[in-house]
Amino acid sequence: MTEYRDTDRAQFEIFKSLDRTTPIHMLNLVQFHDHAAYPDDHPLASEGLTGAQAYANYGIASGPVLKRVGGEIIWRGGFDVSLIGDPSEQWDAMFIAHYPTAGAFLAMVTDPEYQKAVIHRQAAVVTSRLIRTRPLPPTDIFA
Numbered sequence: 001m002t003e004y005r006d007t008d009r010a011q012f013e014i015f016k017s018l019d020r021t022t023p024i025h026m027l028n029l030v031q032f033h034d035h036a037a038y039p040d041d042h043p044l045a046s047e048g049l050t051g052a053q054a055y056a057n058y059g060i061a062s063g064p065v066l067k068r069v070g071g072e073i074i075w076r077g078g079f080d081v082s083l084i085g086d087p088s089e090q091w092d093a094m095f096i097a098h099y100p101t102a103g104a105f106l107a108m109v110t111d112p113e114y115q116k117a118v119i120h121r122q123a124a125v126v127t128s129r130l131i132r133t134r135p136l137p138p139t140d141i142f143a
Contacts, residue, residue, distance in 0.1 A: 020103040026097045026133070028095050028128065032054075032092040032125065036049040036050060036051050039119075051126070053124075055093060055125070058118070058121040065111045069099065071099045071100070072098050089127075
């Protein structure tokens with residue numbers, strides 16, 4: 001399995017080049033470390049936290065910023081099994097965050113309070129996927 005923890009610069013530039021005024025949904029798939037990997041000089045480095053606990057710290061610290069930009073978690077799920085795809089990709093957290101605009105997402109990730117929270121995400125995550133989607137009306141067919 002290829003590991004992805006942070007945004008690739010080229011992919012982020014593509015994201016920034018897309019329409020910033022439309023609503024977006026961000027699909028998040030996250031796999032945690034068994035033990036959080038904080039930098040040695042971080043106050044929580046010696047606490048023995050799990051990746052899940054470090055990610056909870058990320059959620060607590062970043063949640064107010066998500067709310068402030070008008071974002072919200074609109075779906076969460078618990079992973080069972082992949083029927084198609086790499087079987088080593090087993091996700092510990094899966095959720096969709098709604099943002100009123102792509103600009104709101106950019107405002108969140110550049111917010112100084114959010115930037116401080118990211119250390120917890122980096123300590124928690126082995127690999128992740130973050131996929132920008134556009135909301136479409138629901139239907140009763142696969143199309």
